[in-house]
Amino acid sequence: MESTIENRLEWTRDIFPEDHKYLTFLKKVFRHEFRKNGFRRISTPLLEETSLLRKVYPENHNMYGLYHFQNKDEVDVSLLPSATVWIMRAYVESEAFNELQPVYYYYIERCFRQARKRKEQYIIWGEIIGESDPIIDAQNIYMIYTALNKIGLWEGISIRINSYGSAKEMDKFGEELDSFFANKTWIMSPETAEEYKINKLAPFYSEDEDDKILAGSAPSILKFLKKDSKKHHESFKMYLDDLWIPYIEDHTLFFPEQHYTNSVWQFHDADGKIIASGWRYDTLAKNIWSPKDYPAAGFSLDVGHIIDDLKSRHISIKNKDQIDLYFVQLWDEAKRVVFPLSLEARAKWINTMASLWTPSIKEQMLK
Secondary structure (H helix, E strand, O other): OOOOOOOOOOOOOOOOHHHHHHHHHHHHHHHHHHHHOOOEEOOOOOEEEHHHHOOOOOOOOOOOOOOEEEOOOOOEEEEOOOHHHHHHHHHHHOOHHHOOOOEEEEEEEEEEOOOOOOOEEEEEEEEEEOOOOOHHHHHHHHHHHHHHHHOOOOOOOEEEEEEOOOHHHHHHHHHHHHHHHOOOHHHOOHHHHHHHOOOOOHHHHOOOHHHHHHHHOOOOHHHHOOHHHHHHHHHHHHHHHHOOOOOEEOOOOOOOOOOOOOEEEEEEOOOOOEEEEEEEOOOHHHHHOOOOOOOEEEEEEEHHHHHHHHHHOOOOOOOOOOOOOOOOOOHHHHHHHHHHHHHHHHHHHHHHHHOOOOHHHHHHHHO
């Protein structure tokens, strides 16, 4: 019988040493940016009860389907589709709202989304909870903007921004979209036409070219913003202008999730791929189970796309694992002599290097 070794799940991805070199580099770059800006690292479980997520991702929501299953206790659980809900749940559950606000979290893990081409993704994520000032949104963009500049990826990248306004303003906008799209659903792709039944924003986040053209001719939500939302959006743009950050107002920029408020934004590379997305979600906490809402703003970076861009631009990453000494031996008797010598040489190298380090680093390396 012919055998096969193709056992990896099709929605997962192997990360080989060559890509890990880039991944380690990106982790270092963004960890530095996070710490410099007051973020602290948080880790949450990869699994959560599906009942919590269904408050944000409805059962019939096609675009961001969940990988969910029953555990041994017959509880329906889901793999992490994004960090936002997990982190907000952790924030409320741990009563972090009693700390000095806002709190800054960063998160470097994997997530699993059925709707993406890369269904298992490595993500670099940031969340700021406890502040509604639009300067927070501008700060997040500035941090990514400067980091991409540092690693040589700014050329050809564009920043697009839009607003969701408030829930009431979004409802009014939805009524306008109903009128506009009423006799145009036949133009939509079959998937988008089906999604449109449960989310009027479906044409805006579709990847189909005809859907994008249709969305481009739709009304803009900016016309529906009232005093507070309009002020938030104008202040957001003002801070970006103050920082000399170029951006494009894009009235078609919306995400599948329906819990966002006010500012949303994206970084696109020269090929139009999304390498970073940001959002504000001031009403998410109540959407799950919190008795009170907490203003928050977050963002994520698509590590896979950034690595692809680094490779395509032939941006080299320094490899510190250089070889200083190499032993060659022939036959078993030589191996018996060389093996202890190689271990002794490694120990001497560590001791030599450790003499140049501070006491704390030396202790860590010699453990």
